[in-house]
Amino acid sequence: MFSPYRCQICGETYLGSDAPDRCPYCGAHGRWMMGAAEWVKTGKVEMSxxxxxxxxxxxxxxxxxxxxxxxxxxxxxxxxxxxxxxxxxxxxxxxxxxxxxxxxxxxxxxxxxxxxxxxxxxxxxxxxxxxxxxxxxxxxxxxxxxxxxxxxxxxxxxxxxxxxxxxxxxxx
Ligand SMILES: [Fe+2]
Ligand SMILES: [Fe+2]
Missing domain, CATH: 1.20.1260.10 (Ferritin, core subunit, four-helix bundle)
Known part of the structure; x- marks a missing residue:
């Protein structure tokens, strides 16, 4: 099915029939490609x-x-x-x-x-x-x-x- 996916590392979105094997934008491994609804927003991190x-x-x-x-x-x-x-x-x-x-x-x-x-x-x-x-x-x-x-x-x-x-x- 043609669906939206989203990378949990860079946040870019991808439309396709399957999750890609690597994020086409940042190159992250396919395990980081989530269905758009399952993606968790991270944004700015308070850090040391x-x-x-x-x-x-x-x-x-x-x-x-x-x-x-x-x-x-x-x-x-x-x-x-x-x-x-x-x-x-x-x-x-x-x-x-x-x-x-x-x-x-x-x-x-x-x-x-x-x-x-x-x-x-x-x-x-x-x-x-x-x-x-x-x-x-x-x-x-x-x-x-x-x-x-x-x-x-x-x-x-x-x-x-x-x-x-x-x-x-x-x-x-
Ligand atoms: Fe790099
Ligand atoms: Fe590099």
Whole structure:
């Protein structure tokens, strides 16, 4: 049946005959896709100083990575690398947006970020390093955050970035 679904991590909605295997917007695993009626609104979270600081750092990391993928996408040499970088750009921008909402701040604009021009292999190698840094930081945040929602979001993000890392490994 054609129905509305909603992602419990980023809050985006999806219309389709089945829940997708990954959220098409943030990349969260399909288990986070709820029927629209079952979805629970989360919004801004009152959080500890440490969690707030971690969220701010994560937002900078996400917009930096979104800008990097935007550059890599513009310069991509094949349809395959372009498809990968294009989706990663959108997903990282979605991550910045959901973190900003959780922290109750405005989402910053994408910075001017460089990539290795039209060198796809180098961009995939750099993507690997960026994703690795994000995963390490997010797991650290999830471990020290006292708020359940902050833990949930950072664990989900670490899972998504692990899949980004995997795809950067497959194609480099
Ligand atoms: Fe991300
Ligand atoms: Fe990523």
């Amino acid at each position: 100083e440490q969690s707030y600081e971690d969220c701010m750092k994560a937002i900078q990391l996400e917009v930096g990575n979104a800008a990097f993928y935007k550059c890599a996408q513009k310069n991509a040499q094949t349809q395959v690398t372009q498809a990968i970088f294009k989706r990663l750009q959108k997903q990282e921008a979605e991550h910045a947006e959901l973190l900003a909402e959780m922290a109750g701040v405005e989402e910053p604009d994408l910075p001017d970020e460089d990539c290795a021009g039209n060198d796809d292999a180098q961009n995939l190698a750099d993507a690997h390093d960026r994703e690795q840094r994000a995963i390490q930081f997010y797991l650290q945040v999830a471990d020290r955050a006292p708020e359940k929602r902050v833990q949930e979001v950072f664990r989900a993000l670490a899972d998504i970035e692990s899949e980004h890392l995997k795809i950067s490994n497959i194609y480099r």
